Each structure stands twice: as structure tokens, then as C-alpha cells.
Amino acid sequence: MSFQIERGLFLLDFTDHHAILGVPVDAEIKDIRKRYLKIARLLHPDSGASETEEARQRASDLLSKLVNPAWERLSQERDRSEYMIVLKLKGQQGLRQQGDLVLSNLAKQLAAAANPDHFYTTALKDLATKQYEQLDQMLELTAQLSELNLVYLMRKEAKGEFKPLEKKTPTPTTPSREVPINAPNPPPPRESPADQYYRRAEAYIAKNNFAQATLELREGLQADPSNSRCHSLMGMIYLKQNQGTMAKIHFNKALQLNPQDTMAHEGRQRLEQVQKVANKISGGGGKPAPSKGTSEKKPDDKAGGGLFGLFGGKKK
Template structure:
């Protein structure tokens, strides 16, 4: 951002007041005011040295022409609802013209989140970008654009069912538009197959001892489908093979939480001091017991011999 004087044309790139302030679409009065005060301090002339007149002038213009108007739009609930409605309208227009294709890494990751993880990831992404949105000022333009993209992707995810149910209008008739409708069941099937594909690739990587590559594949699988114990268990083993015991423990514990009888988690959890449920025919006094690993099997393939049988 090199504008010493902000042109009206340049200012139109920042029509989303939520992105300008660096707050989520769920922000209330208190959060809006708190963020406004934080940005005001960062852009205050006293924040800059007397020698840095150009940056000081730019900060003053940003505050006067973007930040302050954004706050005026969002400081009351009525204004926030109106601006969210405008963003929803923008999403509908984009959806009818062409599917929204995220460009930034965080927006792409948000688009791949399971529906029950969208809100948490979105809030964390907004917080991450807003931390450095105005420091230094050169960050303002790219980060604010990323914040705006996050807002659109988030709304598209939350409006997904509504968008698909809307009747098409304009030149394309309803009969012509029908083939591109997506049923929820088809989307679920596609998501599941992609997750399974990541899982299979991870298995192949781990057979070759490529733990880092396997780790990335499994993280991608969990983003798509977070309720599969085998994904968490295998990721825990990948971390264990890299001597990252704390991370391994987190994912093995989650695998056991999802499925207390997950065979891979039951085998490796005791190595980290985690307790597993006893077999049905070996329970004693109803207490969990630690499973002793098979030392002979552990000698093969870095302790992963026989762990890559196909899941059905």
C-alpha cells in the first residue's frame, strides 16, 4: 500500500466494514468498541515518530476515511444486521455468477472445514489476521482483503443449504439449472472419499517412513472428516515416530475418545502412559488396563508392521 493520498477508487476495495475493523461477523457492541479503540491507538499520530511524516499521514487518512466510517456502521446492532445482509446479498450474486473460489490459504482452509468446526476456525482466523492488520501499515491492504474473503467464504458455508434451495432467476430457466443442483448426500459422499484418499496416501507414506508427509495428509483428512478414530490414531503414531510425544498423546487420546476399541490407538497409547479399555474377556474389576505391545512385531518397519491393512 503506497498511496500517500487515498483515492476514492482505491477506497472502494474496502466496502466490508467488518474486514476494515478486523472483527468477525458475530461481533457484538463490546467487541466492536474494543477493536475500534485498539485500531485508534495504533493509528494515532503519537504512535509514530516525527520523522515518519508519510506513514503518520497515511495512518490518519486510514482512520478518517475507512476505520471511523466502518465503526459508525457497526457500533449498533441495526447497522451490523444491515451490513451482514449486504454481504449475504454479495454472496448470492457471486454464487449465481460463479462459485466463490478462495485465494488466500486461510480462506481455502476454512472452506474445507467440517460444518461443526467452521465457527471456531473462522474466529481463530479472524483473530490471527487482525493481530498484524495495522502493524506495519503495509499489511493493511493484503490482510484486509483476506479478512473480507474469509467473511464471504464463512457466509457461503453458513448459507449453503439456502443457496441451493433458491430458485434460479434470469436468463437460465429452472429446467436448465436443475442439473447443477447438488444434493446434500452427494456432497457428503464426495467429502468422505477425499478424506479416505488422504488417509490412504498417509498409509503409503508411513510404510516408507515419510512421517512428515503422512502427518500432512492425515491433518487434511481430519479437516474434512473429524470423527474418524483411525485418522486420529494414525496421526498420533506419525507424531510418535517423530518423537513428538505430546502431540502423539493428543491424537491417540482423541482416537480412543471416538472409539475406545480402535486397534491402532489401543496398541500405541500405552507407550505414552494412556489407559485403554480392557478386552471384553480380559476385564478385571472393571478397571482399564495397559496393553503390552508385541515386541516382535514392533521390530519390523519401525514398529508399524501390519498396521496398514485396508479399512472396510
């Protein structure tokens, strides 16, 4: 199922992740995270909010194709910083093309509002409250949110008031003193804040509850963005769900953080094998029929070879 929105910032060849999550363009990461978790729980198949199979499928598609990618982009500091710079440029582009823009009545009211900050915040909050209540109205409400974002950016740019988030300069650390020869042994390393989320994710995976496992790993990465184990396990979940692009992103991130991450190496190799098979099938017109006297061998899913073996293997 594809989702197309051609209003607001989307009309400027730009994916408005703030509109998808229903948060202001100047929202802080803690507020974005809170909103994402609320939407993810609402769209989760076990939430009971969707009564029909069609509605459950639509909720699943919205989560995997719009909501999760939006959170992926806005939750990582580097990606968010780059995104905000492009967002500022889109506000400038909107100013140049304002004569060609077709806006809803609500966006026009924001354009003429005496207090744009108050109007923007109030109108956006009202739309966001209803955004995921009726899934068949989600795209329309998201389009209206994106129009508000575009007009707000245009008004801010006209006054030179919108500034992308600036990266914080790390505070220089003071060199540590030389440890005396007779100093006691240092305490064992503390557990990573992400480890508890990782363990819960493993428990959900054992129950085939991949959606809840994904939420736990996202929480873990929020607590410890440099945790390669969370990235590699997230990649395995996406691989299991046939989302190769997202799986590759997390495997690569895990290996960037820890080149020795065994699960990421094995997962990426598995992904490459799957893609090779898919390419052969698409290029050769399908799977050839087996010759007489032979039988097709099933893939070996033993531990260390198959995906479930990787999930159930020992921790590295």
C-alpha cells in the first residue's frame, strides 16, 4: 500500500516527518519521542484499535512505511541536524513560490494570524489529536499539518527567526591523573543503559512479537545511541519482516560502531544471500523446474545458518 501526500512541504519534493508524527517543526527530541511511542502503541496490531483485518493491515503499513522512518530520521542527532537545514531551505523556497501555493482555509488563517506562534501551536495540537483516530483520515490530516508547517516556516523565514538546531560543542575533558602502582583494581564496567531494553526485546522475539521488540530496541537506542547490539538485533527483526533496506541500515550502523559485531556480520551476509536469490529469480524469469530423480533441498535453518538460529544464538 502506497501513501502519497501532495500538499504542504510534501509538494516541495520533501518528506515532512514532523507532520507524519504530528509534532511542531521546532519540537524537542523528548517530545518527538513521546509522540512516536504514543502513535506506535496505537498502531500496534495487539492494541485492539483496529477491528477488521483491512484496518489492521493499514495500521501496520502506516507504522512501517511512514511512522517508523520518520522517527528514524528525527531520532538520530546527525540525521536530524541535516534534516533541519533542508527544512529551513524549504521555508525559503516556499517564500519564493508563495504566489503558486494552494492552501487550505486553516493554513490561510495562519498566514494572516496576528500571533502566528499561538495559532500554529493550537491548530497543530488540535489536528494531531485526531490524526490517528480514524486511519482513513490520516493522510488528509497529515496534509493539513504539513501546510501549517510550511506556512509557519515561511512566516519565520520572512523575519529571519527560524534557526536549525545547532550541534552542541563537546566540553573538553581534563586529562586524567596517572594511576599509582599500588592503586586498587578499578570496578567492573557498568551495564549499558540499553541492555535491559535488549533483553526485553529478546524475550518479545522469542514470542514472535516483533513490533514490541522493535519498540524496546528503539527505547534502548534512545538511551544509548552507540549500542551496536541493539542495531544488529533491530536489523535481524527487519530482515525477518522482509524489510531489507531498513535491515541494511541497522547492520551497517552496528558495524560502524563495532566492526567485530558478529550478529551484524552474519545478518548482512544473510541479507546479501536473499538479495542474490531475488535477483536470480527476477532475472531468470522464475525458478527452474527440478529435473527428474532429484528433489529440492530445503534451506538449512540450523543455528548459525538460519535467521532463527541467529536470534537464538549465544550473545557475543
